[in-house]
Amino acid sequence: MFEFRLERIIGAARAGTLALPHGEVRTPAFMPVGTYGVVRGLSPADVRRTGAQIVLGNTYHLHLRPGEEVVRTMGGLNRFTTWDRPMLTDSGGFQVFSLEGLRRISENGVEFQSHVDGSFRILTPERAIEIQRTLGADIAMAFDHVVPGQAPHALALEGMERTLRWLDRCRLRHEELAVETQTLWPIIQGGTHDELRMQSLEGTLERGPWTGIAIGGLSVGESKPVMHRVLEQLGPALPRDIPRYLMGVGFPADLLEGITRGIDLFDCVAATRNGRHGTAWLPAGRVNVRGAALTGSREPLDPECDCETCTTFPRGYLRHLFVVEDMLGMRLVSIHNIRFLVRLGEQARARILDGTFDGWSRDWLRRHYARAS
Amino acid sequence: MFEFRLERIIGAARAGTLALPHGEVRTPAFMPVGTYGVVRGLSPADVRRTGAQIVLGNTYHLHLRPGEEVVRTMGGLNRFTTWDRPMLTDSGGFQVFSLEGLRRISENGVEFQSHVDGSFRILTPERAIEIQRTLGADIAMAFDHVVPGQAPHALALEGMERTLRWLDRCRLRHEELAVETQTLWPIIQGGTHDELRMQSLEGTLERGPWTGIAIGGLSVGESKPVMHRVLEQLGPALPRDIPRYLMGVGFPADLLEGITRGIDLFDCVAATRNGRHGTAWLPAGRVNVRGAALTGSREPLDPECDCETCTTFPRGYLRHLFVVEDMLGMRLVSIHNIRFLVRLGEQARARILDGTFDGWSRDWLRRHYARAS
Numbered sequence: 001m002f003e004f005r006l007e008r009i010i011g012a013a014r015a016g017t018l019a020l021p022h023g024e025v026r027t028p029a030f031m032p033v034g035t036y037g038v039v040r041g042l043s044p045a046d047v048r049r050t051g052a053q054i055v056l057g058n059t060y061h062l063h064l065r066p067g068e069e070v071v072r073t074m075g076g077l078n079r080f081t082t083w084d085r086p087m088l089t090d091s092g093g094f095q096v097f098s099l100e101g102l103r104r105i106s107e108n109g110v111e112f113q114s115h116v117d118g119s120f121r122i123l124t125p126e127r128a129i130e131i132q133r134t135l136g137a138d139i140a141m142a143f144d145h146v147v148p149g150q151a152p153h154a155l156a157l158e159g160m161e162r163t164l165r166w167l168d169r170c171r172l173r174h175e176e177l178a179v180e181t182q183t184l185w186p187i188i189q190g191g192t193h194d195e196l197r198m199q200s201l202e203g204t205l206e207r208g209p210w211t212g213i214a215i216g217g218l219s220v221g222e223s224k225p226v227m228h229r230v231l232e233q234l235g236p237a238l239p240r241d242i243p244r245y246l247m248g249v250g251f252p253a254d255l256l257e258g259i260t261r262g263i264d265l266f267d268c269v270a271a272t273r274n275g276r277h278g279t280a281w282l283p284a285g286r287v288n289v290r291g292a293a294l295t296g297s298r299e300p301l302d303p304e305c306d307c308e309t310c311t312t313f314p315r316g317y318l319r320h321l322f323v324v325e326d327m328l329g330m331r332l333v334s335i336h337n338i339r340f341l342v343r344l345g346e347q348a349r350a351r352i353l354d355g356t357f358d359g360w361s362r363d364w365l366r367r368h369y370a371r372a373s
Numbered sequence: 374m375f376e377f378r379l380e381r382i383i384g385a386a387r388a389g390t391l392a393l394p395h396g397e398v399r400t401p402a403f404m405p406v407g408t409y410g411v412v413r414g415l416s417p418a419d420v421r422r423t424g425a426q427i428v429l430g431n432t433y434h435l436h437l438r439p440g441e442e443v444v445r446t447m448g449g450l451n452r453f454t455t456w457d458r459p460m461l462t463d464s465g466g467f468q469v470f471s472l473e474g475l476r477r478i479s480e481n482g483v484e485f486q487s488h489v490d491g492s493f494r495i496l497t498p499e500r501a502i503e504i505q506r507t508l509g510a511d512i513a514m515a516f517d518h519v520v521p522g523q524a525p526h527a528l529a530l531e532g533m534e535r536t537l538r539w540l541d542r543c544r545l546r547h548e549e550l551a552v553e554t555q556t557l558w559p560i561i562q563g564g565t566h567d568e569l570r571m572q573s574l575e576g577t578l579e580r581g582p583w584t585g586i587a588i589g590g591l592s593v594g595e596s597k598p599v600m601h602r603v604l605e606q607l608g609p610a611l612p613r614d615i616p617r618y619l620m621g622v623g624f625p626a627d628l629l630e631g632i633t634r635g636i637d638l639f640d641c642v643a644a645t646r647n648g649r650h651g652t653a654w655l656p657a658g659r660v661n662v663r664g665a666a667l668t669g670s671r672e673p674l675d676p677e678c679d680c681e682t683c684t685t686f687p688r689g690y691l692r693h694l695f696v697v698e699d700m701l702g703m704r705l706v707s708i709h710n711i712r713f714l715v716r717l718g719e720q721a722r723a724r725i726l727d728g729t730f731d732g733w734s735r736d737w738l739r740r741h742y743a744r745a746s
Contacts, residue, residue, distance in 0.1 A: 040699060074689050298452075316439075316453070320409065320443075321411065323439065
């Protein structure tokens with residue numbers, strides 16, 4: 001269990017298969033975000049049809065609503081949501097550190113005010129692990145101290161060192177709970193400071209072994225070249241034989257940029273958030289589905305796409321759904337955007353396995369950036 | 374085409390099959406309402422899975438958005454929406470007469486102000502037919518003068534007589550357009566005044582033959598016993614060999630009460646409107662899906678139901694969806710409520726065909742009213 005079988009490497013790009021209690025995940029792969037145990041507006045069947053192999057649940061949100069004890073009563077996250085494939089829960093770290101003004105950080109943990117009812121709560125490394133244990137996902141994440149993308153050295157150092165100390169407490173609590181069907185992954189921090197990132201990685205590996213490793217604190221305000229530099233620096237030092245998860249990334253190009261630099265797993269809310277706002281991702285760039293240009297069009301949204309939306313509905317109908325504010329529109333564009341990222345992972349995997357990844361990804365990115373500029 | 378095959382009659386209740394260009398409709402049957410060419414929040418596949426055989430589209434709404442010419446450009450209502458089974462469009466009469474203060478009635482038609490952009494428009498019998506011709510549903514409805522359920526005799530008389538004069542104009546325009554794939558059904562008016570209802574029916578039949586006949590102006594404020602009395606009075610005088618459609622009705626009990634009095638087709642927005650508000654229809658009465666009592670429940674919403682929602686999701690998850698305001702909740706309860714009415718039609722049909730309808734419907738209604746009181 002939790003074994004990662006590396007199948008091929010082209011440059012830094014990797015294709016592998018991760019065995020989890022609820023099934024296998026073929027990488028590289030995009031994980032849709034199911035904030036409250038549901039990918040916004042989609043049924044598990046909708047998500048399954050996108051080809052998604054694993055869904056992320058947000059510990060912070062699920063802790064507040066419905067509360068982990070309710071999820072336990074219902075048999076855990078998979079039974080609660082009826083999603084029967086692998087799941088990963090984040091630790092809540094990213095969310096509570098984002099609650100500017102509503103949280104107080106100490107060595108013990110983070111005291112915060114619920115955005116739902118204003119109640120005061122505390123999340124510690126131990127609590128984050130206990131809650132995730134109760135939720136019961138295949139993969140639990142360590143509770144980390146997240147700093148903004150532009151954080152100065154001193155703050156990035158503080159967050160990085162605290163993340164390592166908290167990792168010890170997470171690991172201890174996770175071992176005490178002795179959960180055979182759940183593994184714990186650590187998170188590399190250190191902001192955009194190269195030596196802090198390396199220290200974080202070294203400190204994390206000293207505390208290993210791990211079945212997977214995550215890179216946190218990226219895509220939080222820093223520029224893309226800086227994110228790429230951090231990935232390139234970390235890449236060669238990361239263990240080869242476990243999956244690497246780049247948290248909170250990405251947009252379509254981010255996925256390929258990450259895969260090119262050796263990342264195996266991604267998650268991001270952009271696919272569904274954009275979908276709800278009527279922004280669809282196409283190979284030729286974004287399209288605003290509300291746009292008057294789509295009126296009366298019988299063409300599919302993306303003629304190259306095999307998703308439920310593109311193989312069923314004409315563009316003109318999708319536009320109409322947004323104009324009359326029918327929630328079906330939000331669902332259908334979310335489905336397309338998720339499929340777009342899932343398929344990008346599938347395509348990258350196929351290209352890695354058949355050895356044509358380098359040229360294909362270079363062409364894809366060149367076309368993408370040409371259109372975006 | 375448009376042939377109605379009557380299969381069995383038990384008392385006044387009837388089982389039949391209506392042949393339409395896009396397929397057969399086995400009656401009695403409930404038609405979900407697809408206001409803008411979509412059943413709110415549901416995909417055609419969702420609707421298909423409820424067992425619905427025919428969907429109603431609102432001419433008033435589709436005329437305003439996207440406009441019938443856009444629908445024509447896209448190949449008609451079926452291609453536009455990708456719903457490939459029968460459809461019926463209402464005439465817009467009910468909607469424009471409901472626009473209190475925003476409409477002016479004359480013999481020519483109704484001038485009204487669009488609720489979308491405030492533009493002034495006019496709907497006449499001819500325009501209502503032309504728009505419906507352009508939309509291209511299997512069944513078009515005559516443009517009628519609808520009066521409130523409590524309308525006094527003079528107003529009900531005026532509306533009833535005008536509806537007959539307008540029926541001549543509708544019929545003429547429909548014949549001029551010579552649409553082989555669309556039939557026109559007239560609407561009986563006359564409020565709650567027995568002799569006006571009979572005059573309306575006689576005047577309508579004089580203008581026949583028709584392939585179906587509708588009863589309008591009910592469930593608009595009058596009491597249930599009054600509605601039942603109107604149906605009982607009209608029933609024996611209605612032609613046996615064409616389907617009878619009770620417009621804008623109903624709730625679960627209304628369906629059985631109508632079937633018992635010889636009605637074959639129904640439509641109503643209550644199933645989806647209730648669904649979006651989290652009210653689910655169960656054999657044991659309504660349940661508020663937001664209710665705290667459902668927290669943590671692993672039971673299905675309705676253990677007797679075979680819909681996608683009840684066979685997949687636990688109650689506790691449905692409640693959670695409403696608490697966190699995820700639109701999936703609205704979809705799932707709408708699906709259940711539609712299936713509830715569609716299944717009630719299927720059950721009634723089976724009981725009529727096997728001769729056990731009387732006892733079954735009496736028991737069903739007795740249990741239903743006992744729980745509701």
